[in-house]
Amino acid sequence: MAETQQLNSTFLRPNFFILTGFPGLGTLLGNGALLAVMWIDSTLHQPMFLLLAMLAATDLGLATSIAPGLLAVLWLGPRSMPYAMCLVQMFFVHALTAMESGVLLAMACDRAVAIGCPLPGIGTEPVAIVVPFPLLVAKFEHFQAKTIGHTYCAHMAVVELVVGNTRANNLHGLALSLAISGMDILGITGSYGLIAHAVLQLLTREACAKAFGTCSSHICVILAFYIPGLFSYLTHRFGHHTVPKPVHILLSNFYLLLPPALNPLICGARTKQIRNRLLETFRFRKSLL
Template identity: 75%
Template sequence: MVETLHSNSTFLRPAFFILTGIPGLGGAQAWLTLVLGPMYLLALLGNGALLTVTWIDSTLHQPMFLLLATLAATDLGLATSVAPGLLAVLWLGPLPMPYAACLIQMFFVHALTAMESGVLLAMACDRAVAVGRPLHYSILVTKARVGYAASALALKAVAIVIPFPLLVARFEYFHAKIIHHAYCAHMAVVELVVGNTRANNLYGLALSLAVSGVDILGIAGSYGLIAHAVLQLPTREARAKAFGTCSSHICVILAFYVPGLFSYLTHRFGRHTVPKPVHILLSNIYLLLPPALNPLIYGARTKQIRDRLLATFTFRKGQF
C-alpha cells in the first residue's frame, strides 16, 4: 500500500489496520484458539438449534420464546462479528483489516452488544408481568408487542451506535495503523487518531453509562417487582416455582453483565493495575461467553425447549 506521509509520525488515513491480537502473549496466542474456538462453535450450534426449534415448533410461538429467539439471533450475530477474525489473528498472527471493514465491525460489535442488553431488559419486564400479573399476562404481553419491542430495540441500537464509526471517519490522520487488539473496538481505534478525540471519549463514556446503566436499573426494578410478588405467595412451594421461572434469565444476566462491567471498569479505571493483555483477553471472552452459555442455560432450564430438542434428536436418531 502506498501511504502519504504527513509528518515523521503521522500518516494519512490508512487503507488497512493491522490487528495484533493480545499483546504480550506472542506465540502463546495460538493456544487460546483451543478455548475460544470451541466457545464459538458452541455459540453457533446452540443458538442455531434454539432458533430452529422455535421456528419449526408452533407451540413455542409465544412471547417468552420469541424473546429468547431474539436473544439467540443477537448472540449469533455478536459472536460471528468477532470470532472469525479473532481466531484468525490468534492462530496466524497479526493480520490486516481494511479500513472500511474495521468501521463495519466496530458498528456491529457495539450495536449487537447494545441490542443484547436491551433484550435482557425486555425479558426481565416479561418475567415481571408473568409473575406479578399472571392473569393479565396474555393480554399485556402479545406476539405483536414482542415484535414491536424487538424492532424498537434494533432501531435504538443502530441510532445510538452509528455515531461511533462516523466520529472515527472524520479523522484523516493517524500516528499508527497497528491496533493492539483482536478486533476493532472503538477506543482501540481512537487511540491511533491524531487530533482532538474528546468527542469520541465523551460519547463512548456517555453511551456506556446510559445504555448499561438504564438497562441494569430497569432489570433491577423488574426483579424488585418480581421479588415483591413472590413474597406475597402463600406457600414456599409456590414461591419456589414462581422464582424458578426466572432462574434461567438471572443466569444469563450474570453471564452478560458481570464480565462486561469488569472489562469496562478495568479499561476506564484499572489501566495501571490490570495488565493490558488481561483486559483485552477479558473483552474478547466477554463477547463470546454469553453467546456460548445462553443456549446451554435455556436448553437445560426451560422444559419446553429441552423436551423439543430431545424429541427432535430422538426422532432423527430413530431414522438411522
C-alpha cells in the same frame, strides 16, 4: 513545530489495520440450533418465546461479527483488516451488544408489556445511538500506528491510535455506556425488585420456590452478560495503566463471547418446551443413523 513532527511520524488514514488477537470461544452452533428449533416447531411460535429467539439471534450476530476473525488470529497470527471493514465491525459489535442489553431488560419486564411490541425499541434505539461511533472515527485523517492490540475493532481501541482531539469520541462512549447499560441495569433491578416483592407475598414456601425458579434462567443470562462487561469496563476506564493489556483483551472477549456460548445452554436446559424439542430432534436423527 511539535505538531508538524508528530504528523510526520503518523499514518495518513490507513487502508487496513492489523489485529494482534487473543484466544476466544466459538459460539455459532448453539445459537443457530436454538433458532432452528424455535423456527421449525410450530408449538414454539408463541409470544413467550419471542424474546428468547431475539436473544439467540443477537448472540448469533455478535459471535459471527468477531469469532471467525478471532479464530483466524489465533491460528494464523496477526492479520490485516481493511479500514472500512473495521468501521463496519465496530458498528455491529457495539450495536448488537446494546441490543442484547435491551433484550435482557425486556425479559425482566412484565410479560404483557415486554412481549407487546419489543422489536422496534430493542432494535432501532441501539442502532441510532451506535451510528456515531464509526462516523466519529472516520473523520480523522492521521493515525499513530496501524496495529490494534485487540481481536476486533472496538471503538476505543481504534481511537487510541488517532492523532487529534478525541474528546467527542470519549464523551460519546461514556454516554453510551450510561444510557444503555446503566439505564438497563436500573430497569432490570427495579423489575426484579417488584417481582421479589410479589413473590414474597405468596403463602407457601413451595409457591415461592416455584416462582423464583421461573426467573433463574434469566438471572443466569443477566449475570453472564453484565459481570464480564462490568469488569471489562472498569479495567478499561480506571485500570488502563495498571491492568496488563492481555488481561483487558481477555475480559473484552469474555464479555462478548461468553454470553453467546452460555445462553443456548441456559435457555435450552431450563426451558422445558425447547429442551424437549431438542431431545426429540436428536433422537430422531439418531434413529436414522
